[in-house]
Amino acid sequence: AQSxxxxxxxxxxxxxxxxxxxxxxxxxxxxxxxxxxxxxxxxLQLLLKYTSAxxxxxxxxxxxxxxxxxxxSFHLTKPSAHMSDAAEYFCAVSDQGSYIPTFGxxxxxxxxx
Amino acid sequence: DxxxxxxxxxxxxxxxxxxxxxxxxxxxxxxxxxxxxxxxQGLRLIYYSQIVNDFQKGDIxxxxxxxxxxxxxxxxxxxxxxxxxxxxxxxxSSITHNQPQHFGDGTRLSIL
Numbered sequence: 470a471q472s473x474x475x476x477x478x479x480x481x482x483x484x485x486x487x488x489x490x491x492x493x494x495x496x497x498x499x500x501x502x503x504x505x506x507x508x509x510x511x512x513l514q515l516l517l518k519y520t521s522a523x524x525x526x527x528x529x530x531x532x533x534x535x536x537x538x539x540x541x542s543f544h545l546t547k548p549s550a551h552m553s554d555a556a557e558y559f560c561a562v563s564d565q566g567s568y569i570p571t572f573g574x575x576x577x578x579x580x581x582x
Numbered sequence: 583d584x585x586x587x588x589x590x591x592x593x594x595x596x597x598x599x600x601x602x603x604x605x606x607x608x609x610x611x612x613x614x615x616x617x618x619x620x621x622x623q624g625l626r627l628i629y630y631s632q633i634v635n636d637f638q639k640g641d642i643x644x645x646x647x648x649x650x651x652x653x654x655x656x657x658x659x660x661x662x663x664x665x666x667x668x669x670x671x672x673x674x675s676s677i678t679h680n681q682p683q684h685f686g687d688g689t690r691l692s693i694l
Contacts, residue, residue: 478622501680512586512672512685513625520680559624561683568613568632568679569640574624 471496473562475573483581488532488547490576492560495541501563502543503570504534508556516558519543530554555580584609588673588686594694595660595667603658603689605673612678614656618642619670619688628671631656660691668692 476491494500501520505513517528524536534545543560557577563570586607595601607614613632617625627640631650645664650656656675660667670690674683 503682505685510670510688510690512588512674512687513683514685515682518682563680566679568676569627569630570683572625574622 471500471562471564471571473560473571473573475558475560475576477576478574479577479579481579481581482550484552485549488545488550488554488578490545490558490560490578492534492543492545492573493541494543494560494562494571496562496564497541498565499536499538500565501570502534502536503561503563504528504532504543504545505559505561506530506556507559507575513559516545550578550580552580552582554578586673586675586684586686588671588689590689591687593689593691595691596694598662600659600661601691603660603671603673603691605656605658605686607654607656607673607675607684609675609677609684610653611675611684612653613676614650615674615676615683616640616646616648616656616658617672617674619672625672628658 472495474493503518504516507513519536527533560573561570589604615630616628629648631637647659673686676683
């Protein structure tokens with residue numbers, strides 16, 4: 470079964486600093502990969518998705534993620550954090566042909582002024 | 583605008599009572615899902631449906647039931663058999679497998 474690991478349940482950065490949220494998956498076959506963001510008391514919104522077209526994927530709000538097959542990773546980055554980026558971030562992985570994505574446990578991003 | 587509507591936003595359940603959470607989508611998506619979210623545990627799948635009149639249990643289906651009589655609707659009933667129902671419930675849909683999910687804004691269920 471697929472597993473998804475998000476290192477760090479909380480990540481704290483200063484406003485303007487680099488954001489790096491880590492995601493590793495277990496599948497040996499490149500899956501479909503997604504990052505979602507959740508603001509308090511809301512549902513999840515898609516930030517970006519990897520579907521094998523390009524290893525570097527650009528998303529909304531200045532976020533991007535790089536697919537590294539050799540490391541089975543799909544880390545999320547943003548060059549400069551903004552206060553409005555404070556939220557919960559989820560990595561999700563879907564095996565080819567599967568209707569059921571596997572979600573990581575989430576990383577709470579805290580942005581300090 | 584297309585989207586997923588969950589209602590109510592907040593719901594309270596008395597002991598021994600069944601309650602039903604509504605989920606409606608106008609995205610014309612075939613697949614629909616129900617997740618339970620507890621602090622620090624991410625999303626756990628309760629039930630999913632790939633097509634009308636068909637649904638499958640997820641990882642934590644005990645104490646819950648669903649129906650899928652229409653493409654756009656996937657209501658979740660939390661039965662009295664679910665002893666710890668307090669959680670944030672999220673409904674999602676996707677057009678097909680391997681595509682991103684669209685989420686509603688959730689229903690927060692508490693015990694009276």
